Each structure stands twice: as structure tokens, then as C-alpha cells.
Amino acid sequence: MNGLRSLGLMQACLLAAAVGGAVAGTRLAYVHLVPSLLQAIHRRREGSTRWAGARQRMPIAWGGVRGAVSLAAALAVPEHTADGAALADRDVVVFTTAAVIAGTLLIQGQTLPRVIRWARLEEDLSEADEERLARKHVVETALTVLPAHAARLGATPDVAARVERELNEQVRLLGTDKEPAHHIERDLRQALLDAKRSALVDLRDGRRIDDTVLRRVQETLDTEEVWLARREAAARSRSRLPAQPSLRADSPAEDG
Known part of the structure; x- marks a missing residue:
């Protein structure tokens, strides 16, 4: 937080919350919509087949926590441009990434066991x-x-x-x-x-x-x-x- 100069702390936190919501929402949409589309195509070609329902897919969608790879990618953003000028908003990128990682670990990670129990996964x-x-x-x-x-x-x-x-x-x-x-x-x-x-x-x-x-x-x-x-x-x-x-x-x- 000491290195955050491009934005105020409140603005940066709101931005991080928006990015975190977008990250979680994108994963939720992908995990639920793509299998549904494939299920519809497969059913049209080969008839009715048993697929995992939305409830059973929820642990996969909710388990998409961020971690070291995301932080490494943010830290890899150079501090200066090719002509030696300071890269604008790099501090915001690093702060937002760290905040999203912390948020997914604290919120999604801590609630994942409850989501798994709620999903009522069946034995294969x-x-x-x-x-x-x-x-x-x-x-x-x-x-x-x-x-x-x-x-x-x-x-x-x-x-x-x-x-x-x-x-x-x-x-x-x-x-x-x-x-x-x-x-x-x-x-x-x-x-x-x-x-x-x-x-x-x-x-x-x-x-x-x-x-x-x-x-x-x-x-x-x-x-x-x-x-x-x-x-x-x-x-x-x-x-x-x-x-x-x-x-x-x-x-x-x-x-x-």
C-alpha cells in the first residue's frame, strides 16, 4: 500500500473489488455455460446422455482461486518504458492483483468446503x-x-x-x-x-x-x-x- 501512488486507497479497493467480481463471474459463466452448450450439441447428435448438473459443477467454478502465477505476472510488468519513463499505473496493477488473490483465498477458499457439501457430489x-x-x-x-x-x-x-x-x-x-x-x-x-x-x-x-x-x-x-x-x-x-x-x-x- 505504501507504493500506491496512482490512485487513492479507496478507489484502488473499489477497483480491486470490481476486478475480483469480474474474475469470479467470468469463471462461473464459463464453467456453467460451456458445458451446457456442449451438452445441447451432444444431445442433439447422440440422444440423451447423463451430464453433471449445475449444482455439481459449482465446486469447480467456485474453486478458481488466484495465486502465485497471477502475482508473478503482475510483478513482471516493467517499471519503466523503453524510453526510460515510469510506466503509468503499474502500482495499481500490482495492488489490484494482490487484492484479488487475497480476496479469492479468503472468500472462495474459506467457503469452498461448504460449496462442496452443498453440491452433494455423487460417487462415480x-x-x-x-x-x-x-x-x-x-x-x-x-x-x-x-x-x-x-x-x-x-x-x-x-x-x-x-x-x-x-x-x-x-x-x-x-x-x-x-x-x-x-x-x-x-x-x-x-x-x-x-x-x-x-x-x-x-x-x-x-x-x-x-x-x-x-x-x-x-x-x-x-x-x-x-x-x-x-x-x-x-x-x-x-x-x-x-x-x-x-x-x-x-x-x-x-x-x-
């Missing part, structure tokens, strides 16, 4: 469907190529059958809308996994196995836990349940 179910499709497709592909790879690698029938059962279980989880005992089974598997880890550390602490054996068995348990996590992720992608907190108990600390 199409993304969940696509994720479920992708997971099911890759598992079904694995089932298709399983016999050929089992024969190439010389896997025994028992090994191939066990892998096939696991893959079929994944398909079942992805293809059904019911999970009557899924969470109980998950908790049981996790509890057993924690018991395995504790028993393994007890063996090492009792000097019945060394650290090398401990790490080898831990790798197997880690693989089992990764499989359990992926199985849970597949179930969540099917039902879109919120992520559950980790149930793994803290394992005993390892020495060295």
Missing part, C-alpha cells in the same frame, strides 16, 4: 464398474492360460489345481454381490497370519532357528499377506466398501 460408479471389469478380466485370462503354463513349467496336477481354485475364488468374489462371511474370513486369515509371525519370532528368540531361516519364512508370510490384501482389494472394488483399517498386530521387534 462407472469407475468402480471399470475396475471390477478389469480385475475380473485379468483373472479370467489367467485361468485360460493356466493349463498351457502349467504344462510348460512342469507343474504337478496338485499345484495346478490349487492355483486354479485360488483363481476361481477370485472370480467368485468379483462376480457376486453378496459377501455374508467375507469380513469374518478376512479377519480369521489375518489373525492366523499374525499368529504365524509371532510363532516364527519365538523360534528365533529361542535360538531354535537363525536369522537366515527367519527371513526366508517371513518372505513366505509376506507373500501370503500380499495375497490377502489383494483379495480384500478385489472385494472392495466389487462392493465399493470403504477401506478397512489394518488389523495386523504389531509383531515382536526383531534383533539385528
Whole structure:
């Protein structure tokens, strides 16, 4: 404010308020009018299609706060012209830009959470469907190529059958809308996994196995836990349940 000489403080504040209103209004108009125009064109060509309404577009329109880029552009305005004369009203440009930035941060930024709640945004179910499709497709592909790879690698029938059962279980989880005992089974598997880890550390602490054996068995348990996590992720992608907190108990600390 000390460098503001071209205008009085009250005039500069009124100018900044007008520019800030124009900036916010332009963004509101663009975000609402352009999608409506595209929606009308698209509907005329391809029939009725579900688009986000004005209420759902409001957070995008209201979230257009100004920041460092705007301030840098204002400060980049040279102080003098090519012939060495002072550039008129540069101080007004910098003041107005800073005031608009402060206004958008204080007004739009502080009220944005309320606008988001007011918009009542719906969950994007199409993304969940696509994720479920992708997971099911890759598992079904694995089932298709399983016999050929089992024969190439010389896997025994028992090994191939066990892998096939696991893959079929994944398909079942992805293809059904019911999970009557899924969470109980998950908790049981996790509890057993924690018991395995504790028993393994007890063996090492009792000097019945060394650290090398401990790490080898831990790798197997880690693989089992990764499989359990992926199985849970597949179930969540099917039902879109919120992520559950980790149930793994803290394992005993390892020495060295």
C-alpha cells in the first residue's frame, strides 16, 4: 500500500473489488455455460446422455482461486518504458492483483468446503464398474492360460489345481454381490497370519532357528499377506466398501 501512488486507497479497493467480481463471474459463466452448450450439441447428435448438473459443477467454478502465477505476472510488468519513463499505473496493477488473490483465498477458499457439501457430489460408479471389469478380466485370462503354463513349467496336477481354485475364488468374489462371511474370513486369515509371525519370532528368540531361516519364512508370510490384501482389494472394488483399517498386530521387534 505504501507504493500506491496512482490512485487513492479507496478507489484502488473499489477497483480491486470490481476486478475480483469480474474474475469470479467470468469463471462461473464459463464453467456453467460451456458445458451446457456442449451438452445441447451432444444431445442433439447422440440422444440423451447423463451430464453433471449445475449444482455439481459449482465446486469447480467456485474453486478458481488466484495465486502465485497471477502475482508473478503482475510483478513482471516493467517499471519503466523503453524510453526510460515510469510506466503509468503499474502500482495499481500490482495492488489490484494482490487484492484479488487475497480476496479469492479468503472468500472462495474459506467457503469452498461448504460449496462442496452443498453440491452433494455423487460417487462415480462407472469407475468402480471399470475396475471390477478389469480385475475380473485379468483373472479370467489367467485361468485360460493356466493349463498351457502349467504344462510348460512342469507343474504337478496338485499345484495346478490349487492355483486354479485360488483363481476361481477370485472370480467368485468379483462376480457376486453378496459377501455374508467375507469380513469374518478376512479377519480369521489375518489373525492366523499374525499368529504365524509371532510363532516364527519365538523360534528365533529361542535360538531354535537363525536369522537366515527367519527371513526366508517371513518372505513366505509376506507373500501370503500380499495375497490377502489383494483379495480384500478385489472385494472392495466389487462392493465399493470403504477401506478397512489394518488389523495386523504389531509383531515382536526383531534383533539385528
